[in-house]
Amino acid sequence: MPDHDPTRTDRAAAFMRKAAAEKAAHDEAVDFVERYNAALASGHGTPWSPTIRTAIMAGVPWLDVHCPGCGTSRAIDIRKIDRHPLATVGSLVLGLRCSMCPGSAPMPVIRGLHAFPPAARYTSTL
Numbered sequence: 001m002p003d004h005d006p007t008r009t010d011r012a013a014a015f016m017r018k019a020a021a022e023k024a025a026h027d028e029a030v031d032f033v034e035r036y037n038a039a040l041a042s043g044h045g046t047p048w049s050p051t052i053r054t055a056i057m058a059g060v061p062w063l064d065v066h067c068p069g070c071g072t073s074r075a076i077d078i079r080k081i082d083r084h085p086l087a088t089v090g091s092l093v094l095g096l097r098c099s100m101c102p103g104s105a106p107m108p109v110i111r112g113l114h115a116f117p118p119a120a121r122y123t124s125t126l
């Protein structure tokens with residue numbers, strides 16, 4: 001334990017280290033989500049998905065979900081979902097069912113994560 005308060009230089013260095021670590025974490029989250037969105041866009045799907053915390057850290061909290069049964073889609077704000085932040089966004093589809101499809105609705109399909117809800121092309125709810 002230091003015998004004195006940190007100097008102004010020490011405080012500035014600590015601030016800069018913290019800011020650099022936060023930027024690195026943000027950049028890593030953005031890269032991870034970009035790879036996830038690219039994998040989904042390729043049409044081959046992906047066996048992995050980012051966590052809710054990663055998506056929020058990357059600034060893309062809107063989950064684009066599509067119903068293959070009726071062809072409708074919806075953007076879901078994952079910041080408002082009551083799930084553990086380390087749960088993956090892929091696991092969220094297990095709790096979703098389309099309200100437009102009668103009876104046994106098919107499993108929704110995730111189309112990607114976005115910074116803003118692409119509301120213009122959405123006509124229904126899940």
Ligand SMILES: [Zn+2]
Pocket residue numbers: 067068069070071072098099100101105
């Ligand atoms: Zn549907």
